[in-house]
Amino acid sequence: MILQPNEVLHQGAGLTMNHLLSMKDLNPETINSLIEEAELISKGKVPELRKKFTAAYLFFEPSTRTKMSFEMAAHRLGISLLNFVPEHSSSTKGESLYDTVKTLEAIGTDLVVIRHSEDAYYQDLKDRISIPLINAGDGKGEHPTQSLLDLLTIHQEFGKFNKLNIVIAGDIFHSRVARSNAYALSKLGANVYLSAPDIWQDDSLPYDYVSMDEAVEMSDVLMMLRVQHERHGSEMDWTKEEYHQMYGLTLEREKRMKDTSIIMHPAPVNRGVEIADELVECERSRIFKQISNGVFMRMAILYRLLEKGAI
Numbered sequence: 001m002i003l004q005p006n007e008v009l010h011q012g013a014g015l016t017m018n019h020l021l022s023m024k025d026l027n028p029e030t031i032n033s034l035i036e037e038a039e040l041i042s043k044g045k046v047p048e049l050r051k052k053f054t055a056a057y058l059f060f061e062p063s064t065r066t067k068m069s070f071e072m073a074a075h076r077l078g079i080s081l082l083n084f085v086p087e088h089s090s091s092t093k094g095e096s097l098y099d100t101v102k103t104l105e106a107i108g109t110d111l112v113v114i115r116h117s118e119d120a121y122y123q124d125l126k127d128r129i130s131i132p133l134i135n136a137g138d139g140k141g142e143h144p145t146q147s148l149l150d151l152l153t154i155h156q157e158f159g160k161f162n163k164l165n166i167v168i169a170g171d172i173f174h175s176r177v178a179r180s181n182a183y184a185l186s187k188l189g190a191n192v193y194l195s196a197p198d199i200w201q202d203d204s205l206p207y208d209y210v211s212m213d214e215a216v217e218m219s220d221v222l223m224m225l226r227v228q229h230e231r232h233g234s235e236m237d238w239t240k241e242e243y244h245q246m247y248g249l250t251l252e253r254e255k256r257m258k259d260t261s262i263i264m265h266p267a268p269v270n271r272g273v274e275i276a277d278e279l280v281e282c283e284r285s286r287i288f289k290q291i292s293n294g295v296f297m298r299m300a301i302l303y304r305l306l307e308k309g310a311i
């Protein structure tokens with residue numbers, strides 16, 4: 001079923017931001033309206049864009065899920081994509097990110113999606129460009145589109161956020177997913193807890209820490225995080241097996257979870273490290289559901305920014 005623009009989809013709440021940079025910027029009304037739109041899209045109610053748009057995806061860090069699902073979302077909405085390959089671009093000659101984006105804007109690109117290793121890289125861009133920018137991950141800052149697809153997945157499961165016990169567990173310090181989800185979930189009324197080895201705790205996040213043994217018993221949603229080896233200066237203090245036994249979701253710990261609890265993970269997964277291999281696709285895992293939801297949520301976001309001009 002094809003909807004006409006503005007027919008059923010939300011008008012959006014507070015149409016003021018023409019970028020999606022941080023979950024700190026979104027109020028609960030806007031988050032809920034995006035979830036509602038993505039739900040409609042998941043049921044086949046695909047919105048139609050008024051005109052032909054062109055977007056460019058600039059991934060300066062590796063990605064499978066985010067980049068591919070943004071590409072799939074563009075295909076389904078009829079958005080044309082420019083092929084930007086960082087290592088073949090003039091950024092290798094020293095061109096700044098700002099000049100790269102201004103160049104794409106001058107060429108006629110309607111929207112950019114950027115993943116970059118620098119925390120808050122977007123601060124230098126957001127007030128100086130006139131096309132929408134979607135943050136697809138900034139260093140260890142935030143990953144707002146991952147958070148929104150995670151929120152869609154939780155909402156599909158429980159129909160609410162209020163009073164849910166959500167434990168985000170693992171390499172908290174290096175995780176942009178942890179930050180975006182903690183900000184958003186607490187704003188939506190969930191009880192947010194963190195679980196991490198001492199060296200990967202982040203004191204700037206105002207949430208209580210629990211052990212993994214407490215986490216499995218108390219959580220409605222247990223959100224495991226990838227151990228981000230590429231952001232560590234040195235080897236882990238533990239072998240993979242030691243980490244798994246001390247801080248991971250083992251087969252034994254999963255047995256102590258509540259019947260109704262679910263397991264999430266943004267992926268890619270280190271099987272056998274933060275989560276037992278067998279649990280990645282177990283009955284209570286929503287890991288591949290999250291990936292499917294990424295396409296629906298990114299369609300909702302692209303539609304909102306291109307058609308309405310604001311999130």
Ligand code: CP
Binds near residue numbers: 065
């Ligand atoms: N979850 C996530 O961001 O995965 P990718 O790094 O593969 O995009």
